[in-house]
Amino acid sequence: MKFRSLIFANLFRKKVRLILTIGSFAIALVLFTFLAVVNSAFSRGIDIAGADRLVIVNRIGLIQTMPISYDDQVRAIPGVKYVTHDHWFGGVYQEEKNFFPQFVIDVENHRKVYPEFIVPDDQWNTFVKDQQGAIAGATTAKRFGWKVGDRIPIKNSLYGPTKTWEFNLDGIYHTAKPDGDQGQFWLQWKNFDENVPAVIKSTAGWYILKLDSPDDSVRVAKTIDAKFANSSYETKTETESAFAAGFAKQFGNIEFLILTIGSVVFFTLLLVTGNTMAISVRERTSELAVLKAIGVTDRTILFLVLAESTVIALFGGLLGLLLAWAAIPVISAAVTGLLPPLLLSKTMLSLGLVFAIFVGMVSGLLPGISAMRMRVVNALRRV
Amino acid sequence: MIRVDGQGSGKSLIQVRGLTKTYRRGGEEIQVLQRLNLDVDKGDFVGFMGPSGSGKTTLLNLLGGLDVPSQGSITVDGDEITHMSGSKLTQWRARHVGFIFQMYNLIPVLTAFQNVELPLLLTKLSKAERRKHVETALNVVGLVNRMDHYPRQLSGGQEQRVTIARAIVSDPTFLLCDEPTGDLDRKSADEIMALIEELVANHGKTVLMVTHDAVVAARAHTTLHLDKGVLVEASKLGQGVVAGGVA
Numbered sequence: 001m002k003f004r005s006l007i008f009a010n011l012f013r014k015k016v017r018l019i020l021t022i023g024s025f026a027i028a029l030v031l032f033t034f035l036a037v038v039n040s041a042f043s044r045g046i047d048i049a050g051a052d053r054l055v056i057v058n059r060i061g062l063i064q065t066m067p068i069s070y071d072d073q074v075r076a077i078p079g080v081k082y083v084t085h086d087h088w089f090g091g092v093y094q095e096e097k098n099f100f101p102q103f104v105i106d107v108e109n110h111r112k113v114y115p116e117f118i119v120p121d122d123q124w125n126t127f128v129k130d131q132q133g134a135i136a137g138a139t140t141a142k143r144f145g146w147k148v149g150d151r152i153p154i155k156n157s158l159y160g161p162t163k164t165w166e167f168n169l170d171g172i173y174h175t176a177k178p179d180g181d182q183g184q185f186w187l188q189w190k191n192f193d194e195n196v197p198a199v200i201k202s203t204a205g206w207y208i209l210k211l212d213s214p215d216d217s218v219r220v221a222k223t224i225d226a227k228f229a230n231s232s233y234e235t236k237t238e239t240e241s242a243f244a245a246g247f248a249k250q251f252g253n254i255e256f257l258i259l260t261i262g263s264v265v266f267f268t269l270l271l272v273t274g275n276t277m278a279i280s281v282r283e284r285t286s287e288l289a290v291l292k293a294i295g296v297t298d299r300t301i302l303f304l305v306l307a308e309s310t311v312i313a314l315f316g317g318l319l320g321l322l323l324a325w326a327a328i329p330v331i332s333a334a335v336t337g338l339l340p341p342l343l344l345s346k347t348m349l350s351l352g353l354v355f356a357i358f359v360g361m362v363s364g365l366l367p368g369i370s371a372m373r374m375r376v377v378n379a380l381r382r383v
Numbered sequence: 384m385i386r387v388d389g390q391g392s393g394k395s396l397i398q399v400r401g402l403t404k405t406y407r408r409g410g411e412e413i414q415v416l417q418r419l420n421l422d423v424d425k426g427d428f429v430g431f432m433g434p435s436g437s438g439k440t441t442l443l444n445l446l447g448g449l450d451v452p453s454q455g456s457i458t459v460d461g462d463e464i465t466h467m468s469g470s471k472l473t474q475w476r477a478r479h480v481g482f483i484f485q486m487y488n489l490i491p492v493l494t495a496f497q498n499v500e501l502p503l504l505l506t507k508l509s510k511a512e513r514r515k516h517v518e519t520a521l522n523v524v525g526l527v528n529r530m531d532h533y534p535r536q537l538s539g540g541q542e543q544r545v546t547i548a549r550a551i552v553s554d555p556t557f558l559l560c561d562e563p564t565g566d567l568d569r570k571s572a573d574e575i576m577a578l579i580e581e582l583v584a585n586h587g588k589t590v591l592m593v594t595h596d597a598v599v600a601a602r603a604h605t606t607l608h609l610d611k612g613v614l615v616e617a618s619k620l621g622q623g624v625v626a627g628g629v630a
Binding site: 002003005007009010012013162202229287289290291292294295296297298377380 | 407449486488497
């Protein structure tokens with residue numbers, strides 16, 4: 001590129017302005033990336049939800065239970081392959097801030113329905129035989145420094161008077177995908193059922209079923225809800241992704257919030273970079289006029305301005321992504337338990353870079369067009 | 384021979400016929416140039432003098448293809464430029480015109496070498512060829528030892544020399560100088576004029592120059608006087624002139 005030296009020489013003409021512009025671009029991109037990561041964290045459950053899985057909850061609400069007897073009835077419906085059930089345990093490990101999700105699981109069927117959670121067979125077999133056993137996700141185990149064989153005390157006040165439940169950590173699970181949820185803690189339904197008040201006994205918080213084929217989902221869901229209609233425990237059956245989306249919405253309309261803030265960031269970036277380029281072009285009116293006079297075409301003038309704004313955006317973008325790459329794991333660790341794990345994927349980094357380049361080009365467009373349309377005679381007269 | 388009567392042989396390097404330039408300001412129509420004729424041969428050195436607003440710079444802009452006339456035609460080396468499209472005119476300027484401005488108009492963030500190289504970036508010359516041309520041009524203006532200096536590190540006279548090097552580096556058909564010594568002291572102005580004279584005498588360049596300075600204008604082969612858009616006088620200094628004013 002023959003004009004490379006001119007582009008870079010112009011960039012470094014006002015060093016303080018360049019640094020401030022790149023800095024504001026980088027900070028804005030950190031914010032934008034953080035928002036995208038949070039959005040991705042909330043929608044990850046929806047993305048990784050099995051297409052062939054349905055979730056049954058009590059029609060009144062998620063905190064209402066259903067009889068455990070529904071298990072066999074649901075299993076008998078054609079198209080249903082496996083059924084398992086969960087309960088929300090909701091205990092506290094040491095302090096309130098040490099939040100992590102604890103589920104009461106059905107050890108007989110859990111692995112069949114959730115093959116993406118990987119537990120070594122020997123650990124799983126120990127867990128199945130140990131009624132006080134528990135399995136922790138790798139992230140949670142790492143967070144608290146747990147290892148297999150540890151005794152984990154968890155205080156619970158949801159089911160009767162406050163009581164500390166003690167569990168043997170029999171295993172640690174991982175997920176096949178690195179961005180999978182490795183923060184859960186599982187305990188056995190039998191243990192739970194024996195230790196909760198009578199009103200909770202023989203109940204399930206929700207059922208998860210695996211279908212023979214995702215094509216059956218509508219029919220099976222309708223059949224289940226019809227089957228339990230007008231009973232004391234009416235059901236609401238939906239796909240796992242719909243359930244995950246509904247769960248995420250409990251936090252508010254995250255996607256809308258992020259889209260709104262993201263749009264503000266986007267337009268701020270456009271204005272900051274566009275303003276820098278507009279001032280820069282205005283300062284160089286006579287130089288651009290001379291370039292045109294000596295035969296530089298209008299298109300090349302536009303290219304020079306766009307190249308400059310794009311390089312600013314590229315530097316700002318790279319710096320912003322670098323900062324985000326360094327900061328997001330720290331933020332993620334700080335908000336563990338409050339938010340799903342925040343992961344900055346390579347795809348997101350690439351999208352961030354594309355976004356930066358796009359903003360750079362768009363912000364240079366107006367000043368570039370005005371430079372392109374500038375009449376040499378008028379511009380030279382202004383000198 | 385320089386003629387202003389429109390009766391040239393048709394073999395002149397630059398032929399101007401019935402050149403008129405009119406601007407509209409508000410409801411008023413201002414005629415800056417009125418049916419002007421001019422014939423300039425290769426190797427001529429023409430000075431244009433006249434009071435402010437007489438149309439000197441407008442004439443220079445029209446001859447350089449920076450502006451388009453309201454009427455009339457300009458033919459340079461056989462090419463009629465008055466009806467060229469904007470992009471064609473840009474290409475034509477790159478090939479045929481070398482501009483020398485009063486305020487030098489160098490790019491401050493580029494070195495003397497890089498400034499002189501600019502017109503060559505529009506050509507297909509290789510980097511090595513461009514370097515050779517730039518060094519030759521800087522040698523002509525006596526600044527080859529300052530090629531890595533930035534404009535701020537040069538005196539006014541040296542800056543104008545770099546501008547001249549930039550104007551001649553692509554070997555254009557003619558040079559247009561708009562007050563080339565207007566921002567210089569007398570000594571530097573003399574040096575610049577000597578350089579322009581050398582370009583005409585030793586390198587066969589054709590130069591058209593606008594100036595307010597009678598001493599500078601006297602260095603040209605011929606000085607033409609413009610007043611209110613009309614060539615009212617032609618004084619013979621070096622070569623023959625056929626005077627005629629408005630045809």
